[in-house]
Amino acid sequence: MARLGRLNHVGIATPSIAEGLRLYRDLLGGTVSREPFDLPAQGVRVCFVDTPNSQVELLEPLGENSPILKFLEKNPAGGQHHVCFEVADIHAAKADMEAKGCRVLGEPRIGAHGTPVIFVHPKDMGGTLIELMETPRGDH
Ligand SMILES: CC[C@@H](C(=O)O)C(=O)SCCNC(=O)CCNC(=O)[C@H](O)C(C)(C)COP(=O)(O)OP(=O)(O)OC[C@H]1O[C@@H](n2cnc3c(N)ncnc32)[C@H](O)[C@@H]1OP(=O)(O)O
Numbered sequence: 108m109a110r111l112g113r114l115n116h117v118g119i120a121t122p123s124i125a126e127g128l129r130l131y132r133d134l135l136g137g138t139v140s141r142e143p144f145d146l147p148a149q150g151v152r153v154c155f156v157d158t159p160n161s162q163v164e165l166l167e168p169l170g171e172n173s174p175i176l177k178f179l180e181k182n183p184a185g186g187q188h189h190v191c192f193e194v195a196d197i198h199a200a201k202a203d204m205e206a207k208g209c210r211v212l213g214e215p216r217i218g219a220h221g222t223p224v225i226f227v228h229p230k231d232m233g234g235t236l237i238e239l240m241e242t243p244r245g246d247h
């Protein structure tokens with residue numbers, strides 16, 4: 108069962124991580140916990156800004172097949188792209204969501220926190236793209 112766990116992060120797509128940092132670090136006062144790094148397997152460049160109880164994940168497109176390119180075409184200034192919740196077991200969560208009729212986008216892949224993630228189609232989730240992420244070991 109995909110029992111909803113902790114809100115891990117809110118994904119914000121941006122044409123430029125530098126611009127995202129201007130907003131979330133410089134204007135809002137967030138703390139950068141991970142400097143920008145490339146995640147070629149996911150087609151994004153990523154940077155994390157911490158809040159006291161969660162994280163903002165800044166996402167810039169990486170490569171011509173980046174999954175956030177279309178979103179940025181429709182939203183050129185960027186915007187909220189997905190919400191990520193933790194689950195105990197990613198394979199159980201995938202099977203559960205599919206059994207409930209939701210489209211899971213591909214197989215589990217290693218995400219920015221080093222544990223497997225899946226995405227559930229926004230059209231099956233009331234218009235919000237949902238990322239489910241297996242809780243890192245030791246955080247249970
Ligand atoms: C850093 C790594 C990792 C982590 O560890 O945290 C990440 O977060 S990676 C984040 C980026 N990766 C992904 O988003 C992978 C999953 N996404 C996809 O498979 C696709 O992007 C998509 C969600 C299936 C959308 O497909 P796409 O081809 O890009 O766009 P369409 O225009 O065909 O979209 C269809 C439909 O859905 C609406 N849509 C698209 N994206 C979103 C969104 N982020 N939030 C809400 N709605 C979205 C889009 O507007 C279309 O609707 P209509 O216009 O009504 O047809």
Ligand SMILES: [Co+2]
Nearest residue numbers: 118164191238
């Ligand atoms: Co994410």
